[in-house]
Amino acid sequence: MTSPHPPLREFYRHPGEREHFVRDLFDGTAPWYDWAIAFLSFGSGNWYRRQVLTRAGLKRGDRVLDIATGTGVVARAAAHIIGEGHSVIGLDPSIGMLIAGREKAQFPNVQARSERLPFRDQTFDFVTIGFALRHFADLEAVFNECARVLRPNGKIVILEITAPQSRIARGLLGAYMGGFVPVAAALVTRRARVGRMLRYYWATTRDCVRPNVILGALRGAGFREPRRNVDIGIFSEYSAGR
Numbered sequence: 289m290t291s292p293h294p295p296l297r298e299f300y301r302h303p304g305e306r307e308h309f310v311r312d313l314f315d316g317t318a319p320w321y322d323w324a325i326a327f328l329s330f331g332s333g334n335w336y337r338r339q340v341l342t343r344a345g346l347k348r349g350d351r352v353l354d355i356a357t358g359t360g361v362v363a364r365a366a367a368h369i370i371g372e373g374h375s376v377i378g379l380d381p382s383i384g385m386l387i388a389g390r391e392k393a394q395f396p397n398v399q400a401r402s403e404r405l406p407f408r409d410q411t412f413d414f415v416t417i418g419f420a421l422r423h424f425a426d427l428e429a430v431f432n433e434c435a436r437v438l439r440p441n442g443k444i445v446i447l448e449i450t451a452p453q454s455r456i457a458r459g460l461l462g463a464y465m466g467g468f469v470p471v472a473a474a475l476v477t478r479r480a481r482v483g484r485m486l487r488y489y490w491a492t493t494r495d496c497v498r499p500n501v502i503l504g505a506l507r508g509a510g511f512r513e514p515r516r517n518v519d520i521g522i523f524s525e526y527s528a529g530r
Contacts, residue, residue, distance in 0.1 A: 315384030356420030359389030466490035
């Protein structure tokens, strides 16, 4: 079992409470989630997500599963490229997130855990994970399931934020993601829980396993040629073939 980060005891007391805490946190902040991530990324997220998927080779006719879809921001980017929503499925354990994204979604959603995907073998051409890898319980279980549901020559694409190794750069990013953004978001939305969600977002980024562990877990699940591309030092794009 490979956990993406150690227990974060500033948010929950015991490791067994993690899953309930995460689900409750995202259920409770779902109505403000799209606004919060747009605020975090200065509104550049939609452009970036479409660019990554296009660069990965997503095209018309592909069938896509977006796991840990949240409100569907990556799934919507995929549907925009494919040109048809029925070829994209979003999956998430948080019913609050799925409901919050329902009005914008033009594709079906499924409530389920990523560690046990409710789909047949070799169903999809692409599996995408957008800035959610840090919230899984077990990377190996998730990647094994992704490999199972992908067709031969299918592809997994993972978008993630990677904390810099430099102490100065990490401190600056932490001051922004873990300090300024949560405080500003809580004030604007008048919801302390939104600020708490963004503080948790930074904590999982800060303590996430390093890229070599993620690449190793992909190899362990049988993926071919896993690689990582990096933009501006912190935006990681992992991809691998089936």
